[in-house]
Amino acid sequence: MTWITKPRMHHPTLGVNKVGYTRRDYEGRISTLCAGCGHDSISAAIIQACWELDIEPHRVAKLSGIGCSSKTPDYFLGASHGFNTVHGRMPSVLTGANLANRELLYLGVSGDGDSASIGLGQFANAMRRGVRMAYIVENNGVYGLTKGQFSATADRGSKSKKGVINSDNPIDLVGMALQLGATYVARGFSGDKEQLVPLIKGAIGHGGAAFIDVISPCVAFNNHSGSTKSYDYVRQHNEAVSRIDFMPERSEITTQYAPGSVVEVEQHDGSILRLRKLDEGYDITKRYEALSYMHEHHERGEVITGLLYLDPLALDLHAAMNTSHQPLNTLGPEALCPGAAALDKLNASLR
Amino acid sequence: MKRIESVNEFVIKFANVNGSGSASANELFAKAILRMGVPVSPRNIFPSNIQGLPTWYEVRVSERGWLGRRGGIDMMVAMNPQTWDADIAEIEPGGYLFYDSTRPVPASKFRDDVHTIGVPLTEISNTSYSDPRQRQLFKNIIYVGALSVLLGVDAAVFEKLFAEQYRGKEMLLQSNMKALQMGRDWVRSHLDVEVGLQVQRADNVGDRIFTDGNSAAALGCVYGGATVAAWYPITPSSSVAEAFQKYCDKFRVDPATGQKRFAIVQAEDELASIGMVVGAGWNGARAFTATSGPGISLMTEFIGLAYFAEIPVTLIDVQRGGPSTGMPTRTQQSDLLACAWASHGDTRHVLLLPEDPLECFEFSAQALDLADRLQTPIFVMTDLDIGMNQRLCRPFAWDDERAYDRGKVMTADELEAGRDFGRYKDVDGDGIPWRTLPGTHPTKGAYFTRGTTRDPYARYSERGPDYLYNMERLMRKFRTAADMVPAPALRQAEQPTTLGVIYFGSTSPAMDEAFEQLAAHGVHLDGLRLRAYPFPESVREFIDTHERVFVVEQNRDAQMRTLLIDAFDTDPAHLVKVLHYDGTPITARFISAAILDRLPASAARPGEAAATAAGPANKEAIA
Numbered sequence: 001m002t003w004i005t006k007p008r009m010h011h012p013t014l015g016v017n018k019v020g021y022t023r024r025d026y027e028g029r030i031s032t033l034c035a036g037c038g039h040d041s042i043s044a045a046i047i048q049a050c051w052e053l054d055i056e057p058h059r060v061a062k063l064s065g066i067g068c069s070s071k072t073p074d075y076f077l078g079a080s081h082g083f084n085t086v087h088g089r090m091p092s093v094l095t096g097a098n099l100a101n102r103e104l105l106y107l108g109v110s111g112d113g114d115s116a117s118i119g120l121g122q123f124a125n126a127m128r129r130g131v132r133m134a135y136i137v138e139n140n141g142v143y144g145l146t147k148g149q150f151s152a153t154a155d156r157g158s159k160s161k162k163g164v165i166n167s168d169n170p171i172d173l174v175g176m177a178l179q180l181g182a183t184y185v186a187r188g189f190s191g192d193k194e195q196l197v198p199l200i201k202g203a204i205g206h207g208g209a210a211f212i213d214v215i216s217p218c219v220a221f222n223n224h225s226g227s228t229k230s231y232d233y234v235r236q237h238n239e240a241v242s243r244i245d246f247m248p249e250r251s252e253i254t255t256q257y258a259p260g261s262v263v264e265v266e267q268h269d270g271s272i273l274r275l276r277k278l279d280e281g282y283d284i285t286k287r288y289e290a291l292s293y294m295h296e297h298h299e300r301g302e303v304i305t306g307l308l309y310l311d312p313l314a315l316d317l318h319a320a321m322n323t324s325h326q327p328l329n330t331l332g333p334e335a336l337c338p339g340a341a342a343l344d345k346l347n348a349s350l351r
Numbered sequence: 352m353k354r355i356e357s358v359n360e361f362v363i364k365f366a367n368v369n370g371s372g373s374a375s376a377n378e379l380f381a382k383a384i385l386r387m388g389v390p391v392s393p394r395n396i397f398p399s400n401i402q403g404l405p406t407w408y409e410v411r412v413s414e415r416g417w418l419g420r421r422g423g424i425d426m427m428v429a430m431n432p433q434t435w436d437a438d439i440a441e442i443e444p445g446g447y448l449f450y451d452s453t454r455p456v457p458a459s460k461f462r463d464d465v466h467t468i469g470v471p472l473t474e475i476s477n478t479s480y481s482d483p484r485q486r487q488l489f490k491n492i493i494y495v496g497a498l499s500v501l502l503g504v505d506a507a508v509f510e511k512l513f514a515e516q517y518r519g520k521e522m523l524l525q526s527n528m529k530a531l532q533m534g535r536d537w538v539r540s541h542l543d544v545e546v547g548l549q550v551q552r553a554d555n556v557g558d559r560i561f562t563d564g565n566s567a568a569a570l571g572c573v574y575g576g577a578t579v580a581a582w583y584p585i586t587p588s589s590s591v592a593e594a595f596q597k598y599c600d601k602f603r604v605d606p607a608t609g610q611k612r613f614a615i616v617q618a619e620d621e622l623a624s625i626g627m628v629v630g631a632g633w634n635g636a637r638a639f640t641a642t643s644g645p646g647i648s649l650m651t652e653f654i655g656l657a658y659f660a661e662i663p664v665t666l667i668d669v670q671r672g673g674p675s676t677g678m679p680t681r682t683q684q685s686d687l688l689a690c691a692w693a694s695h696g697d698t699r700h701v702l703l704l705p706e707d708p709l710e711c712f713e714f715s716a717q718a719l720d721l722a723d724r725l726q727t728p729i730f731v732m733t734d735l736d737i738g739m740n741q742r743l744c745r746p747f748a749w750d751d752e753r754a755y756d757r758g759k760v761m762t763a764d765e766l767e768a769g770r771d772f773g774r775y776k777d778v779d780g781d782g783i784p785w786r787t788l789p790g791t792h793p794t795k796g797a798y799f800t801r802g803t804t805r806d807p808y809a810r811y812s813e814r815g816p817d818y819l820y821n822m823e824r825l826m827r828k829f830r831t832a833a834d835m836v837p838a839p840a841l842r843q844a845e846q847p848t849t850l851g852v853i854y855f856g857s858t859s860p861a862m863d864e865a866f867e868q869l870a871a872h873g874v875h876l877d878g879l880r881l882r883a884y885p886f887p888e889s890v891r892e893f894i895d896t897h898e899r900v901f902v903v904e905q906n907r908d909a910q911m912r913t914l915l916i917d918a919f920d921t922d923p924a925h926l927v928k929v930l931h932y933d934g935t936p937i938t939a940r941f942i943s944a945a946i947l948d949r950l951p952a953s954a955a956r957p958g959e960a961a962a963t964a965a966g967p968a969n970k971e972a973i974a
Contacts, residue, residue: 058797061634061789074799074811081789083633084801085626086652092581092623096630096638097789099579099614104634104790122626125619324610328578329635329788333755335612336576338602340749346570347746350560351385 018054026050026057028078032071038190038216038231039069039138043076045193046107046136049200050077053248055105061097062107065090065119068145069111069138069216077107088119091126091135095317098131101327102318105204106133112153113143116171120152123173127180127209132316134203135182135211137173138190140218141229148221159226172298174308177211178291183314184210185290186307189234190217199307201246207268208314215303234303241282241293242306245274265312275307284310352464353445356547359389359414361425363498363548366438368431370402376491377408378741379512380498384412385561385743386508388553392418392860394740394936399586399679405434414553418743419861422938425548428494435460447546449498451490468544470497475533489530496534501542503549506535560708560746564737565641567708568667569594570747571715572639573602576755577665579638581616581627583646586679587735588669591641592617621646625653625664632663633800635760635788637719639665644673644686647693654728655694656802658825661775661784663722663729663758666690667715670734672934681934682735684856685906690730691884691914697822699829701836702730702884706859707737709744710882714837723758725832726786734905736857736936759785766795774798775821776807782828829885836883839890842866844875851897852946853890853926855881855911857936858903864939869946876901876946884914891919894926901946903929905937 014022026047031040050060057079064070066087073082085093094108108126115123115137126135141154148161152171159165177185184206188196196214203210215234217223223230228237248271261280265273275284283289290309297304324331355361365380367373374395381393389412396407411421426447429438442448444464450456452469461467476490499509509531517524569591572580582592596615603612618624624640631638642650647668657664670686672678691700701721703714711733718729759779761772766787772795775784784807787796798809804821806812844866854862859880869876879893894900894915902912909928916923929945931937 056793058790058793063630079794079797081787081797082799083630084799084803085629086656086802089622089626089653092618092626093630093633095616095623096579096581096627096632096636097634098630099616099627100631100634100636100638101788101790121619122623125623129616318614321614322609322611323614324605324612328612328614329631331576331578331612333576333753336578336603337574337749340751342602343574343747343749347558347560350562350746351556351558 017051019056021051021057023047023051025079026077028073028075031075033068034220036219037068038140038214038218039072040075041190041193042136042138042196042214042216043072045196045200047076048193048197049204052197053201053204055204059103060105060107062109063090063094063097064109065111065114067111067114067143068218069109070114072138073107073109088114088117089122090114091119091122091131094133095126095129095131098133098317099323100329102132102323102325103327106131107204108133108135110135110137112137112139112141112151112173116152116173120171124176124180127177127182127211129317130181130183130208130314130320132206132208132318133210134200134206135209136200136203137211137213138216139173139213139229140216140222141227142218142222144218144221155228158228159224161221161224173211174213174294175291178287178309181209182211182309183208183311184307185309186212187303187305188212188214189238189303189305190214191231191235192238192305195240195243195305198244198246202244202273202307205246205248205267205269205271206314208311208316237301237303239297239302239304240306241277241279241304241308242284243276243278244307247272247274265310267312268315273307273310273312278306284308285312352466354466354547355425355443355445355447357425358549358551359412359553361548362409362411362421362423363426363428364410364424364438364441365408365428366431366434367406367408368433369397369400369404369406371491372488373406373430373491374408376495377410379492379509380495381410381741382512382561383499383504383508384410384550385556386512387504387550388556389414389550390416390418390555390743392420392740392742394420394736396935397680405431412550414555416555417860417864417939419864420936420938422940426546428498430494439465447548449494449501466544466546468501468542468546470494470534470537470542472497475537479533489526492527492530493534496531497538498534499531500535500538501544501546503551506531556743558746559743561741561743562708563590563739563741564705564708564711564733565590565669565739566594567711567747568641568715568731568733568738570598571712572665572719573598574712574749575637575716575719577637577639577719578612579614579628579631579636580640581618581624581638582640582642583618583621583624585621585643585646587671587739588641588643588646588667590739591667591669621649622653625650625666628664629653629657629662632657632722633789637663637665637723637755639667639715639719641667641669643669643671644689645676647686647689651694654700655696655698657728658694658698658700659696659802660800661726661786662800663726665715665718665722665729665731667731667733669738670732678934680735682857682936683905683932683934684732684734684858685908685910685932686732687906687910688908688913690732699826699885700728700730701725701832702732703837704732704855704882704884705737706856706880707742707744709747711737712747717837720756721832721835724756724835725783725828726758727828732856734857759783761785761787761791761796763792766792772796773807774809775805775824777824777827781831782824782826783831784824833885833887836885838887839882839893840880841893842878842880844877845870846875848875848877849898850874850876851879851893851900852876852903853879853881853893853900853911853915854903858905861937861939861942862903865942865946868939868943872943872947874947874950881911886915886918890915894919894921899927900925901927901929901949903937903942905931907932
């Protein structure tokens with residue numbers, strides 16, 4: 001439906017955030033995805049999260065690979081620069097962009113084919129390096145644009161629309177992110193916006209590599225019975241371990257919680273993550289416990305969602321490299337070129 | 352027995368075992384001759400191994416200044432029993448064999464048409480040193496000392512070199528000098544041979560510098576303002592990134608804060624390294640990667656994206672022998688087509704063709720400007736011969752007034768003033784559109800970059816007219832590039848001629864020498880050294896004004912000739928192939944013989960024989 005121009009007007013009472021934008025200012029073009037696609041709900045959650053965080057849209061760079069999920073950055077943050085790169089290679093492009101200008105916020109959008117199949121290597125290495133970004137995988141277990149082939153995250157034993165049973169083991173991106181050093185790891189469900197928006201806010205505010213695997217049903221090819229990535233399946237098997245709120249600065253707790261069930265975690269830049277634990281024994285700062293917890297529940301057929309692991313003081317690749325605080329793309333010859341005199345000395349040493 | 356006699360014009364080859372520390376001793380030898388004012392051009396010949404296997408270092412000494420590989424060996428320093436037979440066979444009749452005579456070698460292992468000089472290097476070394484590593488390392492210095500007496504190189508030159516190399520390390524200086532002296536003393540007191548090959552002081556080096564193309568390219572990237580480098584180790588290009596790291600550590604660290612004005616990532620593969628460069632270029636940083644043929648193959652999808660999405664990218668391709676893994680430690684110019692037309696669909700890329708380390712420096716810095724100006728990938732096509740060997744060249748120069756050309760980047764002020772922004776719109780008639788960088792303006796100038804087609808305002812479109820507009824604009828941009836890239840260098844023959852020769856890159860020094868050899872045969876050629884692709888009109892004129900044009904290149908398929916035919920619709924019969932591709936650097940002897948061979952008999956002056964044919968080069972490949 002791309003021929004329809006989205007009306008720019010909005011309701012006069014629509015709220016304005018601290019930087020003077022309404023939620024509509026965070027929208028993009030009209031989606032070309034199928035009606036009911038989980039990915040559109042994720043786009044809506046990203047819009048909501050950015051509006052609530054008072055981010056100026058042009059301070060975000062949104063990058064994606066190829067596939068249904070990777071088309072979505074056109075459908076949100078229309079005032080941001082976006083880059084639809086090549087299949088499975090968004091992480092490297094985002095890494096380079098991030099190195100060029102550390103002051104922007106980087107949103108990486110990918111899919112299960114893009115990140116777990118063709119792009120597994122780049123996904124893994126971006127996590128290892130701790131590139132500061134919110135990396136969102138819109139995971140539907142299926143190739144949509146090429147009409148219904150299994151992707152590498154499809155569960156063993158799940159059934160395709162054509163009735164084929166998947167005999168391969170799934171790649172668990174959350175488990176990999178945990179093992180490879182991501183410092184903010186979460187899983188969401190596109191059908192649970194209330195949980196997803198704070199997860200995205202937390203990821204954007206995080207100081208290092210933040211990864212969110214969002215189960216996002218494909219209404220066209222993977223929403224039937226026998227699929228483990230359908231709306232019905234995920235709703236029935238969703239086990240949330242936590243609910244979080246993310247605040248750029250400390251604010252008063254206004255809701256009443258049972259004593260001891262709410263933890264506040266201060267991040268590297270002073271922002272606060274308020275965590276409401278749903279499973280009392282779960283400690284989100286323990287990387288390997290998170291891993292085994294998740295696997296145990298997965299074996300029971302449950303889909304664990306929520307914030308699974310957090311290193312609140314995590315830093316990023318720039319910190320590891322000690323790069324200049326001034327963005328590299330703003331430096332000119334005076335800062336970069338050693339000049340003729342240094343060259344003469346160098347010449348002398350080569351004789 | 353014949354004796355090769357020559358002052359300041361000969362070739363000496365060292366046959367060593369790699370990992371034995373011979374490289375620094377051999378370099379010392381070459382530098383000592385340079386300090387005598389006599390030009391040298393050394394070449395490393397090293398199979399793809401790290402330790403315990405054969406490696407060679409071939410030094411051409413040439414007061415006349417010929418820096419190409421000559422072919423043929425006048426003296427062999429045979430330090431490796433594994434390759435003895437082949438090494439001995441390579442010596443020209445009347446030449447010299449220098450060997451370690453500590454252990455007896457059967458008479459059958461020698462040649463009776465070669466002069467043999469034995470020095471008990473191991474014995475001398477073992478008598479003075481007990482530590483095995485020291486014995487090994489100083490044995491190398493001892494042979495340099497022995498050779499210096501035989502060839503007439505002054506001891507004072509070494510003293511000075513050691514003093515520079517070991518400044519502040521008195522112990523090392525003394526011990527090296529002592530080892531050198533041991534070699535010198537032994538020869539003086541035990542040998543009474545006269546070697547016909549002699550080095551005499553001259554004044555033919557001038558202010559030239561002695562460096563390798565890879566570190567020169569890295570330095571060019573530092574001077575040219577590259578801040579992001581991403582790479583994956585691959586021979587023969589790895590030392591580009593390593594040298595960039597070294598120079599950045601020296602020149603780009605803020606002394607007050609320790610913060611680095613650069614970011615270098617050793618990526619997981621070439622796909623990631625080019626991806627990072629594309630991301631950084633998109634976001635306004637000058638970025639480059641260095642690789643070789645197999646890396647280019649892996650990068651081609653991204654290169655197509657960068658071409659179509661119009662993103663500045665600089666690639667330094669240090670070419671080696673292909674296809675596939677090919678000959679990783681041998682030289683070729685065989686990535687021309689792979690780079691010029693890299694990626695699927697209709698693509699054209701800019702290639703710069705440096706001839707020596709100086710041009711590696713200049714073209715790498717210029718590539719960063721061109722990439723920004725043209726918003727497209729720029730390839731610096733060097734090769735192993737230039738990249739990994741030290742070569743004498745004019746000193747590096749830089750104008751402190753030189754600014755970086757950042758190309759057409761629209762600013763927030765221009766956007767605010769209401770200037771029309773169409774990311775893929777040709778507003779200036781040169782095919783180059785304007786771009787904006789992410790984060791520039793709150794409401795204006797943002798666009799969605801993609802490899803799919805779009806209209807001039809970057810809106811997704813698969814309409815035929817939009818696609819055609821874009822593809823034709825890209826072609827227009829490519830034509831614009833032809834006048835921005837380094838112009839070809841014309842070398843006119845001493846007398847009018849209908850013959851021309853086109854060459855480029857590392858072929859240059861061999862070609863210079865071939866011009867003289869051919870002139871001695873009465874064959875005069877005008878020369879055109881290409882320095883970039885796309886070609887400006889002057890290349891067409893050169894082809895059109897000569898009856899026959901030889902195209903000399905170091906690959907099997909005449910790739911440059913293909914580019915020329917494609918560019919100008921030239922009659923293929925007009926362009927004569929001269930191809931050298933056995934992995935060794937091309938020689939003047941090869942070029943002269945090949946050109947004489949392809950000329951009608953009447954063209955060369957009667958009674959004069961063709962120069963020595965390609966023999967030595969072929970022999971080399973077998974060794």
